Amino acid sequence: MIEQRYVARSTAIAARGLGDETMVMSASSSTLFTLDEVATVIWKAIDGATPLEEIVTKTVCEQYDITPEVALKDAEILVKGLAEQGLLLLSEKPIPQSSISLKVNP
């Protein structure tokens, strides 16, 4: 059984939609990534509060002809890869916005 997983976007990133794709870049590495159409759907739905499984079933599976099992497996690989690049935060618990907000001195 796949564990419940919560995902939040890192704050130190640049990201922008380009057509049906998304460009994402880590400020620390200056490495550019592009997310394809399906990955973009997942990226947009990531909010730190919704479990990945729910994102997959409610967004990906409703828009694309794919089983939840296959979609979740692919989504797990995607978020793990992006987390390794510092673009996403992963947790077994919901990730509150306050914990990922910008640490900016007054």
Add this chain to the structure above:
Amino acid sequence: MSALVAEMVAKALKLNIPLSVHLDLTYRCNERCIHCYLDHSDHGEMTTAEIKDLLDQMADAGVFYLTISGGEIMMRHDFFEILEHARKRTFSIKLKTNGILIRKKEADRIKALGVESVQISIYSHVPEVHDAITKLPGSLRQSIEAIRRLRAHGIHVIMANVLMVHNAADYSGVRALAAELDAKFILDPTITPMMDGDRSILNLNVDEAALRKVFRNEALVGNVEEFCAPPTGPDEDALEMLPCSAGHTACYVSPYGDVYPCVQFPLPSGNVRNMKFVDIWRDSPQLKEVRSITLRDMPSCSKCTHGATCTRCPGLAFLEGNMRGPSTQDCEKSYARTGIPSENLKGRREPRQSLGLLKLVQIQSVQPVARNCAEAVTENSAVNR
């Protein structure tokens, strides 16, 4: 440019998305560089709220790469408020600054705000030379201290060296300094005219011999034989080439909200105080005209053997009087690189020599006006290239 970035640029071009914007927050500055093309007075800069709204509009329009520059960006008291807003709108942010106002606190904030890189101009590794160019005593020391602080935070630093007659011998020293500070080194061999078209500062450009030396420096250009190879002339595909990203996937916004195709291409195309940024981008007649120009539409350059390989800047051509014409400074660079004159240079040389204009200029220089004398000497040198 990596294949992935090239793919993104091609897609942005197809979708008419302004992928990159250079935004100057202010023209005010704490240095007075002798080659600067700006009027440093404040003629009504955008307010904090106006800039935040503009950033929102730019993010919605698809802008990804945001260069924040000036003037000196930290002359604005709201600089970090603006930077914080830009970060929230997830731009890839590059800062251009002289670094003088970057202390530990500022470096901490720049790091926290995930800036992609900070570019700082270093004109020489010799304090007397650098400070004479910036007209600010102690400026080299302060800029280097800022670079050390930023690097200590792991922030990427680009050390930009603008080449001119005053520092023509120093680029190797600056490059060594960049290596010591673990910063990236870039060399810009072009002094550009003032924004108002005043070309007097072009006198600061290095001569052809100095340019040739730069273009044959393996450490700077890589494979010299390849870099300086004779051009083959534009083929049919090259004639359909677009001049550069200005107006196509990039534009410039001044501190007063004026939109131009590029910081070096002062063709007024709209003002964000009167129109939405995206409407200017999509509908400005000026930007549409810029977009319509391919190499085929340039009478001189389309016939020039350098046409496909020249670094021709359409903004410099515009400042010379014709956005479809050649940029003589780039013609001179192509000549210094390959030893082969462009169509423009060929055309310029013959009439001037045959009309004996050099002698006329020399006669004028005898007049007791030092400025005229200096200009005459420069004119003479340029013609003799």
